[in-house]
Amino acid sequence: MLRWFRRSAAPTTNDEWLDALRGPDRDQALAALRPILVRGLRAAFRDRVPHQIDAFAEDVAQEALLKILDHLDAFRGEARFTTWAHKIAARLALTKLRRKRWENVSLEDLTTRDDDGAPRPHPSLTDQAPRPDDQATLAHYVEVVQQVMQQTLTETQRTALEAVMQHDMPITEVARRLGVSRNTLYKRLHDARKNLKAALRERGIAPEEILAEVEAR
Amino acid sequence: MPLDPSTLSRLARALATTQPDEIACDECFARMDAFADLLLSGKPAEELLPKIHAHLQRCPDCKEEFESLLAMLRATG
Numbered sequence: 001m002l003r004w005f006r007r008s009a010a011p012t013t014n015d016e017w018l019d020a021l022r023g024p025d026r027d028q029a030l031a032a033l034r035p036i037l038v039r040g041l042r043a044a045f046r047d048r049v050p051h052q053i054d055a056f057a058e059d060v061a062q063e064a065l066l067k068i069l070d071h072l073d074a075f076r077g078e079a080r081f082t083t084w085a086h087k088i089a090a091r092l093a094l095t096k097l098r099r100k101r102w103e104n105v106s107l108e109d110l111t112t113r114d115d116d117g118a119p120r121p122h123p124s125l126t127d128q129a130p131r132p133d134d135q136a137t138l139a140h141y142v143e144v145v146q147q148v149m150q151q152t153l154t155e156t157q158r159t160a161l162e163a164v165m166q167h168d169m170p171i172t173e174v175a176r177r178l179g180v181s182r183n184t185l186y187k188r189l190h191d192a193r194k195n196l197k198a199a200l201r202e203r204g205i206a207p208e209e210i211l212a213e214v215e216a217r
Numbered sequence: 218m219p220l221d222p223s224t225l226s227r228l229a230r231a232l233a234t235t236q237p238d239e240i241a242c243d244e245c246f247a248r249m250d251a252f253a254d255l256l257l258s259g260k261p262a263e264e265l266l267p268k269i270h271a272h273l274q275r276c277p278d279c280k281e282e283f284e285s286l287l288a289m290l291r292a293t294g
């Protein structure tokens with residue numbers, strides 16, 4: 001195989017990248033890949049890390065390079081090699097930012113009630129003035145959905161659903177707190193959605209009509 | 218879980234788009250790069266990889282990662 005470093009500034013094709021990273025030109029290939037990742041990270045995350053973007057981009061790029069070297073066999077060749085490398089860096093960057101953003105929040109904090117645990121309607125559901133018919137319909141949906149959630153989902157499913165849907169906690173962070181992988185939690189939430197949908201259907205309610213009702217307001 | 222209108226709306230939307238055979242995050246991550254390259258080269262990524270597209274619409278974590286990936290690719294050409 002051609003030694004890319006002798007004739008060009010950086011590998012261009014996927015095969016060139018793989019050969020370089022697996023062979024004696026590895027260090028030069030890493031040196032070529034690093035600034036590409038750093039540039040991408042700086043652009044993508046400078047709004048979220050305004051003050052330490054340089055250090056952040058360098059740290060993430062370094063971690064990404066190690067991961068890339070470790071996982072070269074996972075590259076399927078369906079994308080450009082650099083796209084695959086950026087993907088790994090993007091996930092590492094977001095994993096760091098999510099962890100930092102949510103570090104002091106427990107699932108308990110999010111879902112603790114200050115009353116006896118009974119769900120309470122949001123003020124805007126009850127305080128809004130006229131349109132009593134709509135009010136009644138919406139209140140009915142709220143009641144049914146809450147009942148169905150109580151009967152159909154496990155405590156953990158409810159907690160996870162609430163953290164994700166109501167408090168925007170990343171699935172990754174909920175999964176970490178529950179000690180499962182993100183993939184597993186996604187599947188459990190998917191099961192929860194399927195079960196809820198089926199239970200509502202048994203009561204003659206389609207999610208689309210609830211949606212229409214909420215959005216009509 | 219107290220259901221305020223915005224949560225109820227998000228939940229209803231999630232249920233309306235729930236499919237029996239969704240892929241999960243690992244499968245999405247495995248092909249997210251291919252999806253991005255197709256999209257940026259003007260190919261119909263949504264038609265070619267419909268399950269990836271559907272997951273990206275549905276999963277906030279994968280969506281965020283995908284959007285960051287696109288921003289990285291746009292910045293580096």
Ligand SMILES: [Zn+2]
Pocket residue numbers: 186241242243245272276277278279280
């Ligand atoms: Zn996902």
